[in-house]
Amino acid sequence: MxxxxxxxxxxxxxxxxxxxxxxxxxxxxxxxxxxxxxxxxxxxxxxxxxxxxxxxxxxxxxxxxxxxxxxxxxPEPLKELQKWLSFFEKYWADRLSALKEFVENDEE
Missing domain, CATH: 1.10.10.10 (Winged helix-like DNA-binding domain superfamily/Winged helix DNA-binding domain)
Known part of the structure; x- marks a missing residue:
């Protein structure tokens, strides 16, 4: 076997x-x-x-x-991770922008 x-x-x-x-x-x-x-x-x-x-x-x-x-x-195989994670960057950026706006509006 x-x-x-x-x-x-x-x-x-x-x-x-x-x-x-x-x-x-x-x-x-x-x-x-x-x-x-x-x-x-x-x-x-x-x-x-x-x-x-x-x-x-x-x-x-x-x-x-x-x-x-x-x-x-x-490090070459880490490119696979980077490629996969980069797809989600737009969602993180949107969330961070929303958090920033929330915090700034909350301070007023």
């Missing part, structure tokens, strides 16, 4: 706050898993599982350097 490889989509990968924090940490530098794990109150195994979800979604890339595995951000 073959193992089924589950690929995670970008939306699923960034749904978890721990993974979002990891992406922010990896935005500016490549980091070994040990350094990443130090930043979270979870086991190294749990950190590794989160990194695998991010890697399956194409958001991080890993490489072996000696005995350690280093991770770095791959």
């Amino acid at each position: 073959k193992d089924t490889v589950i690929k995670h989509d970008v939306f699923q990968a960034v749904a978890d706050p721990t993974r979002r924090k990891m992406l922010i940490m990896l935005a500016d530098k490549e980091m070994p898993i040990a350094s990443i794990a130090e930043q979270f109150p979870i086991s190294r195994t749990a950190v590794n599982k989160h990194l695998h979800v991010l890697a399956d979604a194409g958001l991080v890339q890993s490489k072996k350097v000696g005995r350690e595995t280093r991770y770095k951000l791959q």
